[in-house]
Amino acid sequence: MLELYQFELSHYSEKVRLILDYKGLDYRKIEVTPGMGQLELFQKSGQRQVPVLKDGDTYIPDSTEIALYLERKYPDKPIIPTTPKKKGFCLALEEWADESMGTKGRKALIGALNKNQAFRTSFLPPDVPDIVKTMVGAMPGNVLDVLGAGVGMGGDAMKSAEASLKQDLEALCLMLSDSPYLLGDLPTLADFAVAGLSVILKYPEGNYLDIPAQLKGNGIPGLADNPAYEPFFAWRDRLYADFRQPLSGSGADFATDTPHSINID
Template sequence: MLELYQFELSQYSEKVRFILDYKGLDYRKVEVTPGVGQLDLFQKSGHRQVPVLKDGDTYIGDSTDIAFYLERKYPEKPLLPSNPRAKGFCLMMEEWADESIGLKGRKALIGALNKNQNFRTSILPKEVPDFLKNLVGAIPGDLLDVLGSGVGLGGDSVKEAVTGLKQDLEALCLILESQPYLVGNTPSLADFTVAGLSMVLKFPDGNYLDIPEHLKGKGIPELADNSAYAPFFAWRDRLYAEFRQPLTPQSPGDAPPTPIEIE
């Protein structure tokens, strides 16, 4: 069985989960606990960051490399259009989404976390001790903003990210006005990339992610609650309903968290 080393709230892990579910491949999730140590994963795979896919003795890191590997190894239900023009648009949109929605979505999420202490503690993994959750929740948002400025995650950077995401969502709404998928009439890598990376903009309803119930359907202010972008999120949630497998009460393939740091 395939094994996916992941972090449940990683957008790029969600991108890979979408692809695995779409292709109907059985896989076991191995949750990676942040802050414990990178050595185990690095020694196994040569990769420090998730997602990492294990197929037999082969380890593949990076969500795009994983997508291309799965397309070669398991060609049923292809991710790439056969038409050269459509394939070109698909590849271009996948790269754009990784660099735009992926990176700006992280910044916007951090901005939302800075402003909401309860939100910060609620999305931490279950395995994080309560005293650490309380410590994180007690840090003032303005202090986090100051600390974030040194690494490009301060208030101005977050505002720029949200502004850029608004333009991205408007563009996606316009593209989807006249077609069911981003590159035509069939789903492709572009769709699963955009849908997976938008996870942190607004968490999907339904039992797809191992997150607290009160977070489902919630998201980043000005984006998740803006009626102008409702068509995009309706489209995204349709992809969840059609292609993502919901969690089972006790997923038999899921392994307990392992002591691996992801960042």
């Protein structure tokens, strides 16, 4: 069985999970605990970031490389068009999604966590003591902003990312206005990249991710709850309903052995 070394909240991991589910491939999720130390996965794959797919003795890092590998090795239910123009658009949109939903989405999420105390505490598991929730919620956003500025995650960078994402979401709504998928009548890698990476903007309501219940259906204020972008998120949720396997009854169960620990960059 395929094994996916992943982080449950990673939008790049979700991109891969969507593709695996669409292709109907059985896989086992192995949750990776962020941390330091000598790591078996790093030694075998040469990769610190998740996701990493293991197929037999082969380790494939990077969500794009995993997608291309799955298309070559498991060609049923193809996700890359064969005609040159559509293939070119598909690969370009996938790359764009990695940078837009991926990189800018992470910045916008951190910005929302800095500004919104309720949103910040919604990421905490329900069994966290109330005193811890209070402390996390009470942490001043300006302190987090100062800390983030040192690593390119300051307030200006986050505002710029959010503004850019608004334009991206508007563009996606227009692209989907007259077709069921981004490139026509069939889903492609572009659709799964955009849909999977968008979970960082708004988490799906269904039982697809092992996340706190209060996060389901919610996301970055100003993006997730903006009526202008509802057509996009409605499309995303339909794609999930059609192709994503829910946690219950899914073959993609977490591994029962001790999770590996790697650095999440």
